[in-house]
């Protein structure tokens with residue numbers, strides 16, 4: 001059984017006279033422990049799909065299940081990391097990471113230990129007592145990842161988490177995510193515009209069509225693991241990247257002709 005099943009999902013937004021069909025007949029199956037990456041033209045409905053899986057939006061049609069159970073709303077079983085930094089500015093790194101555990105009533109000792117583990121895992125061991133304002137963008141996203149993982153989610157949902165970072169930091173964060181995933185093996189659904197990022201991270205890249213978004217292709221990335229940035233110079237990497245670029249280019253070109 002798939003960890004996540006999205007079957008024939010559709011979503012239309014209507015505000016006043018404006019009706020936008022964001023998603024149409026989306027079908028997606030993500031396996032347990034899979035690192036799944038979604039790419040697609042701008043506005044094709046990637047965030048809408050992720051928000052439906054997160055339970056923040058409701059699909060108009062179709063079914064979304066995790067572990068065979070229907071997703072009805074947000075839950076601690078799905079951790080989210082967004083592009084924008086979402087830390088509580090008045091809480092230290094440690095307190096931010098402990099936040100969800102505190103809400104769930106985990107004892108002080110236990111949540112300190114759990115938080116410490118994840119803070120160390122993302123390489124922020126010496127910043128536990130620091131407030132977010134003293135952290136760089138990359139460090140804030142490390143805290144966001146640690147905070148999401150501390151709740152031991154069944155799945156991590158990541159919407160362009162490195163999109164606001166400079167190229168160098170982004171690379172460091174991609175490698176960090178790969179290391180974290182190798183250790184924790186949490187199932188990840190990750191959205192990006194960056195094809196290099198998609199190929200470097202993914203077990204499978206799901207390419208969406210232009211709006212209304214559908215899953216156009218699934219491309220398996222069988223580059224050896226563990227991976228780091230050196231994988232990006234291999235001939236296999238270039239071949240997969242080219243294949244995805246051509247699909248996306250085709251989508252953009254058709255959209256331009258129809259406009």
Ligand SMILES: Nc1ncnc2c1ncn2[C@@H]1O[C@H](COP(=O)(O)OP(=O)(O)OP(=O)(O)O)[C@@H](O)[C@H]1O
Nearest residue numbers: 013014015020022041042043044045046047048049
């Ligand atoms: N709450 C909303 N109300 C009305 N329209 C919306 C809403 N959310 C999304 N849309 C529309 O649905 C379409 C898909 O948006 P979505 O943000 O999911 O796309 P995306 O692929 O994530 O875009 P991008 O790559 O540019 O971030 C867009 O046309 C957007 O304007």
